[in-house]
Amino acid sequence: MNNQIDFSDIFSRSGWFVGFEEDKLPDIFSFGHRRVYESGVTLFREGDHATKSYMVLKGRLKVSKLHEDGREAIVRYINPGEMTAAVSVLKGKDYPVTAQAIGPSEALEWDRETMLNLMNTYPRIAINLLGIVVERLDDIQTRYLELQTERVEQRIARSLLRIMRQSGRKTSEGILIDFRLSRQDLADYTGTTLYTVSRTLSRWEQKGWTVSSRERIVVTNPHALVSFAETG
Amino acid sequence: MNNQIDFSDIFSRSGWFVGFEEDKLPDIFSFGHRRVYESGVTLFREGDHATKSYMVLKGRLKVSKLHEDGREAIVRYINPGEMTAAVSVLKGKDYPVTAQAIGPSEALEWDRETMLNLMNTYPRIAINLLGIVVERLDDIQTRYLELQTERVEQRIARSLLRIMRQSGRKTSEGILIDFRLSRQDLADYTGTTLYTVSRTLSRWEQKGWTVSSRERIVVTNPHALVSFAETG
DNA sequence: CCCCCTATTTGCGCCGGCGCAAAGACACGA
DNA sequence: TCGTGTCTTTGCGCCGGCGCAAATAGGGGG
Structure with missing residues (x-):
């Protein structure tokens, strides 16, 4: 110990x-x-x-x-x-x-x-x-x-931001979620499915908002994500 | 006073x-x-x-x-x-x-x-x-x-039962929700829409589970409703 | 008792998101 | 280094539930 x-x-x-x-x-x-x-x-x-x-x-x-x-x-x-x-x-x-x-x-x-x-x-x-x-x-x-009120993509954004604020660590790439977080985990946290989370992260990666790999997510453009979470 | x-x-x-x-x-x-x-x-x-x-x-x-x-x-x-x-x-x-x-x-x-x-x-x-x-x-x-996990109809059942337990009053017809509760209210409580609640209550009324009118719901067969809520 | 306002019902068409399936990527252990 | 198990991606088709629109029903106020 x-x-x-x-x-x-x-x-x-x-x-x-x-x-x-x-x-x-x-x-x-x-x-x-x-x-x-x-x-x-x-x-x-x-x-x-x-x-x-x-x-x-x-x-x-x-x-x-x-x-x-x-x-x-x-x-x-x-x-x-x-x-x-x-x-x-x-x-x-x-x-x-x-x-x-x-x-x-x-x-x-x-x-x-x-x-x-x-x-x-x-x-x-x-x-x-x-x-x-x-x-x-x-x-x-x-x-x-x-x-109850928001669409899935918006909820995923809010979920990721919430987790980021609580367990994020600044790195040179952006803000890294500092533990193993699978697509399934994020889905269970958000109230959606593994597939939808995966598709969403792919889209965000193309926009340059996030970089993700196996059980690992980095938010590279928190601003854009926040703005999206708030306006839908 | x-x-x-x-x-x-x-x-x-x-x-x-x-x-x-x-x-x-x-x-x-x-x-x-x-x-x-x-x-x-x-x-x-x-x-x-x-x-x-x-x-x-x-x-x-x-x-x-x-x-x-x-x-x-x-x-x-x-x-x-x-x-x-x-x-x-x-x-x-x-x-x-x-x-x-x-x-x-x-x-x-x-x-x-x-x-x-x-x-x-x-x-x-x-x-x-x-x-x-x-x-x-x-x-x-x-x-x-x-x-997160249940379909709308099941959630409406659970919502109605929860409200019934807290604010129900026994009558000769069954258990009456003891205040004005519109379809919209039940929708807002359940996380669905006015339309879906209305359709669902119509269906239940045909099965003899509930009797509803304007802003008024009576659960006539609580047993059936409970069983449905639990098994989906 | 009638009128008007609000709640409810129901047909219809659309679509967001689910979930299967199969392929691909990665990580770890031997 | 290779093999295996797990995680991820993405095409595809389906469908539950949404929401408009229009008709209908109540009920409270005057």
Whole structure:
């Protein structure tokens, strides 16, 4: 288990720490259990009884909901510094979604009891949690509206931009999505099919907006993409 | 302003009051301002600065998000006993949705300052709020999945059933949706068009599953509808 | 009780996007 | 370096659902 996690970077990405003095954080962390996940491992499944909350330290989680017919909707990606499953654990409910590591990852885990103790010691935690949940509610409501009202190509554009903002890294070519993202993944996130995403990316590549290869997408002209996403 | 609101009914419908002794509730209520709304009045608009939280006492609110092109997505209906806008007010943000009275309504309003005071006095409020928000997050995530994966007719069935469970009233004919619900409304809630809803209801009426007229829907065979919603 | 405004129904034609199928490209392991 | 499995591309045909248009039905106000 290596220790060169950049905590200050993690702090800045997470609403979790708002209002804490930095010297309290090691205390909170010390009650968590640090664990490594191989790529592809499922941390928890929709419908399982919720026992642990997670904060991602390294890597990335894919949070999705599964439909009976096998199709899946990707609800969000969880980046380093972000939490997942905190509330279902507190409430003693089942997980409403499934979380899977994409790429080698590390997370800090807290069990229900520890969480409740921490919340007693630091009431601020409940307030911060409320903020995080509301933010996610806004996000999914907005995407719900888009899914109802916009055409596929526009939605793919918005999806790609959203992922880019959360997980993009600047390179000489443009902004690179910093993890393996297949056409199928982008389709599951957008609410369309593998084929349509593929055709769309081909078109965009011809226009010079993106460059894509196997499980890899670079946005070379974010401006054009934003403008297209907004005007249709 | 009449006073024959059935508070015990309101308590039972709302997660808001979980864990309170009943004798504290009059205190909380006394800090709210009670107000009457005519049918069609807009309580707040998406993007406005959030100044007031509401609890519906009578009537019903329609909560929706608007798209630039004029189309709207109905996010949910707020029934008596339920809250809306509590968190945006606390966070000092803008309203993320629009709320409009459908039918003559009454609500209890609290402003930001009062809310913050109440939360200090009764910390339980924050915890209950968290529960409410999470419930809504689950709801919208589930509908998001359905919107991505299911065909229109199935989604209309699920939508109607969801509305029925929240706002249905048993009658001799079957279960009546207890407020004016047009084909357009159901379309905006489901993510389809007025035309498709109309055709679908006609079909269902022939099968004996529903009886509908102008802005009025009665589910006469809930079983059949549920079975259809689940199996497609 | 009648009028007018709004909601609903339904025929018709179109088309965006789906999904099969087959070929091509790439990545990794032996 | 080659082979194999997975991901991607693209031609092709189909069809679910949209949306116009016109007729019809209600219902609330005067």
